[in-house]
Amino acid sequence: MEIVKILICEDDEALSSLIRFKLSRAGYRNCEVAADGKKAKEMIQDNEYDLVITDIHMPYASGLELTTYIREELKRQTPIIILSSEGVENTVLQSFNLGINDFLTKPFSPQELVIRVKRLLGHQ
Amino acid sequence: MLMATAAIGVVILIGVLKVRKKHRYESEKSLLKVIEKDLNNYLISSTENEGLKWKSVHHYQLNEIKAKLENNFLKGIFIGHLISLRKNLYGEFDEVLEDLYELLGLHELSIKKANSRRMASVVRGIHELSQFEYKSGYHHVLQHLGHSSQIVRQETQVALLNLSAGSPLFFLKTSWKDLSGWHILSLHHTLLRTGLAHRVQYDYWLRNPNWEVRAFIIDMCVFFRLVAHMDNIRGHLFSDEYQVQAAVLRAVTEMGDDRDAPGVYKFLVNTDRQDLKILSINALAKVGGPDEVEGLLTLLETDHSDTLLATVMAIEEISGNAEELIRKSYDLQSHIHLATSLAHIKEPLNNS
Numbered sequence: 480m481e482i483v484k485i486l487i488c489e490d491d492e493a494l495s496s497l498i499r500f501k502l503s504r505a506g507y508r509n510c511e512v513a514a515d516g517k518k519a520k521e522m523i524q525d526n527e528y529d530l531v532i533t534d535i536h537m538p539y540a541s542g543l544e545l546t547t548y549i550r551e552e553l554k555r556q557t558p559i560i561i562l563s564s565e566g567v568e569n570t571v572l573q574s575f576n577l578g579i580n581d582f583l584t585k586p587f588s589p590q591e592l593v594i595r596v597k598r599l600l601g602h603q
Numbered sequence: 604m605l606m607a608t609a610a611i612g613v614v615i616l617i618g619v620l621k622v623r624k625k626h627r628y629e630s631e632k633s634l635l636k637v638i639e640k641d642l643n644n645y646l647i648s649s650t651e652n653e654g655l656k657w658k659s660v661h662h663y664q665l666n667e668i669k670a671k672l673e674n675n676f677l678k679g680i681f682i683g684h685l686i687s688l689r690k691n692l693y694g695e696f697d698e699v700l701e702d703l704y705e706l707l708g709l710h711e712l713s714i715k716k717a718n719s720r721r722m723a724s725v726v727r728g729i730h731e732l733s734q735f736e737y738k739s740g741y742h743h744v745l746q747h748l749g750h751s752s753q754i755v756r757q758e759t760q761v762a763l764l765n766l767s768a769g770s771p772l773f774f775l776k777t778s779w780k781d782l783s784g785w786h787i788l789s790l791h792h793t794l795l796r797t798g799l800a801h802r803v804q805y806d807y808w809l810r811n812p813n814w815e816v817r818a819f820i821i822d823m824c825v826f827f828r829l830v831a832h833m834d835n836i837r838g839h840l841f842s843d844e845y846q847v848q849a850a851v852l853r854a855v856t857e858m859g860d861d862r863d864a865p866g867v868y869k870f871l872v873n874t875d876r877q878d879l880k881i882l883s884i885n886a887l888a889k890v891g892g893p894d895e896v897e898g899l900l901t902l903l904e905t906d907h908s909d910t911l912l913a914t915v916m917a918i919e920e921i922s923g924n925a926e927e928l929i930r931k932s933y934d935l936q937s938h939i940h941l942a943t944s945l946a947h948i949k950e951p952l953n954n955s
Contacts, residue, residue, distance in 0.1 A: 492635050493642075493684040494691050500643035564691075588694030590650075 483600060484526065485510045488519040488533035488545060489562070498532065501589040502596065516540025520548055528557055530599060532592070535563035535570070543577060550578040558599040562587065634671070634680050641667040642684075645703065650695040669707055678712050685709075686734050704735040717743045725750075726758050733762030741766045764793045772803050791826055800827045809835050814844035821850035830858045837863055840870055845879060852882035859890045867891075868898050881913045888917035896922050900932055903941055915944040 485507055489495035492514065499510045511526075513519035517539035523531065531549065535542040542561050549555050561574050564585040571582050581595050597603040645664040672678045682704070689700050704710060709731075716728025717740065725747065732740035744766060747759040767773045794800040800823070808820040809832075817839060824832045833854065840851045848870070855863045864887060871883035887895050899918050905911050919925035926945055929935075935942040 491687055491691065493687050496635070496639050497643055497646065497688060497692075500647060504647055585691045586689075586693040587691070589692060590695055 482509055483507055483529045485530045485532065485596070486513060486519065486522060486526075486528045487511070488513045488516065488531065488537060488542065490514050490534060490537050498589065498592065501593060505593045505597070507596065514538075516542075516545055519545055523549060523553065523555075523557075530558045530560070530596060532560045532562065532596070535561055535565065535574075543574060546574065546577045546579055560592070560595060560599070562592075634677055635684060638668055638671050638681070641671070646688075646696060646699055649699040649702075665703075665706060668703075672707065675712055678707075678709055681707075682709050682713070682731055686731065689734055701735050701737075705737065710735070710737045710740060713737070714740055714743050717747075722752055722755060725755055729755070729758045729762045733758075733765045736765050738766055761790065761793055764790060764799065772808060791823065794823070794827075801829075805829065805832050806835050809839065814842070814847050817842070818844070818846045818850040821847070821854050825850075825854050825857045828858065833858055833860075833863075837866065840866055845876060848874075848879055849882055852879065852886045855886040856882070856889050859886060861890055861892055864891045864895050868895050872898070872902075877907055877910055880907075880910050884910065884913040884917045888913075888920040891917065891921045893922075896928065900928060903929065903933060903938075908940060908944075911940055912944045912947060915941070916948055919948045 485502060487495050487498050487502075487510055489498065489512065495512045495514070499512060502510050511522065511528075513522050515538040519531075519533065519537070520540060523545075531545070533542040533545050537545075540548070542563070546559055546561070549557055549559065558580040559578070560581040560583060561579050562583050562585055563570060563574075574582055580599055583592060583595065594603070641664045645661065645668065648661055648664070672681055685700055685704060688696065692700075713728045713731035713735075716724040717732060719725055719728065729744050729747065732744055741763070744759055744762045747755050748763075750756050750759065764772070794803070803820075803823070805820055805824060809817055811817055811820075821836050821839065823829075824836060836851055836854045837859070839847050840855075842848055842851070852867070852870075855867055859867075867883050867886050867890065871880060871887070874880060874883070884899070887899065891899070896918055899914050899921075902914055903911065905914070915925055915929070918928060922928060925948060929941065929945060933941055935945070
């Protein structure tokens with residue numbers, strides 16, 4: 480598997496740590512974590528990621544704002560997976576309209592997340 | 604002088620609270636940093652690996668975590684981490700997190716909190732026992748059913764749903780107080796999330812002497828679409844309590860069939876309450892046939908505009924030609940309200 484760079488944007492440290500660990504076990508060892516939306520924007524601006532996994536509710540900038548930033552301002556087509564505790568239709572539709580590639584509702588299965596990551600990166 | 608002293612006191616108190624909050628935040632961060640690797644290793648190896656080699660690694664990681672949880676303060680923070688993971692994850696980690704909570708002896712701290720004199724601790728303890736579904740903690744939670752605080756009672760009731768998998772709602776037998784809308788939603792959500800809804804002995808609860816319990820159980824049957832219980836539910840239509848009657852009518856509207864129509868019509872013409880009349884008419888709209896249309900046509904003389912509109916809409920829903928049927932019996936020139944109601948159903952936007 481080529482070296483893939485993934486950004487995990489999640490303010491819950493226990494969760495981001497587990498996601499990173501789970502992904503590294505699946506072979507994705509180059510994962511970075513941003514604990515808030517502002518930091519995530521900075522990291523995305525300075526780096527080219529192959530995939531972004533973002534929580535929808537984060538301090539300073541939400542997952543949706545981050546998506547808009549990536550698609551509209553940076554004009555990048557980086558695959559984006561949104562994690563959200565809101566599985567309501569409006570949020571899901573809004574997210575896809577903004578250009579996300581996948582949506583997972585919390586609580587989610589880490590195993591399922593790995594499968595979706597593999598699929599988006601063309602490793603499955 | 605007194606005011607100045609009070610002001611200084613408040614400033615000191617705010618300062619102390621801020622320092623405590625900061626201390627907790629920093630402790631959380633440093634604990635997670637120290638424990639992160641062991642915890643992740645433990646969780647992942649629990650779900651991905653089997654065999655003797657991994658069992659010993661597992662044991663080692665467990666002891667490492669145990670050693671780092673030196674005191675109750677750190678244990679409390681760690682429980683918070685585990686709850687956060689449990690709320691965010693499902694699947695392979697569910698059982699592992701429950702086991703870890705027990706293997707680390709964290710349940711003992713939760714039980715201690717549940718038996719504390721401080722209300723905030725009690726709520727936290729109950730919440731923790733509930734989150735990890737620590738069934739042996741049932742009696743430590745049950746004792747709070749009659750607690751003087753509504754917050755404690757509500758937390759207790761939701762926790763008991765989680766902890767009494769064999770007979771959820773067992774606690775209804777002894778306690779049915781202050782059931783707010785939020786709490787009913789919580790109960791529904793807990794039953795839905797835990798998959799316990801189908802294990803509830805609905806027929807048993809429908810015989811409960813407390814009408815609130817009966818009304819709640821009927822609403823639950825509707826919420827979970829438990830059509831199989833309709834035979835039992837329809838028997839409560841002529842109950843003494845109007846809340847139970849209303850619940851039955853809601854159930855008929857959602858899950859009834861033509862067998863319900865004669866009973867509902869009989870109820871409609873005998874009740875004096877306008878809200879129940881409207882609920883009955885709405886139910887008839889779903890389950891009624893030509894006989895009920897005949898009956899509804901005789902009820903159009905009412906002065907109550909909402910009842911009139913509901914009746915006209917029900918006739919239309921059952922027959923599909925309300926206007927023609929009504930014109931046969933009524934002169935719309937002299938029944939202005941009736942004409943207005945008909946205009947409502949003719950306008951498609953009003954039918955939604």
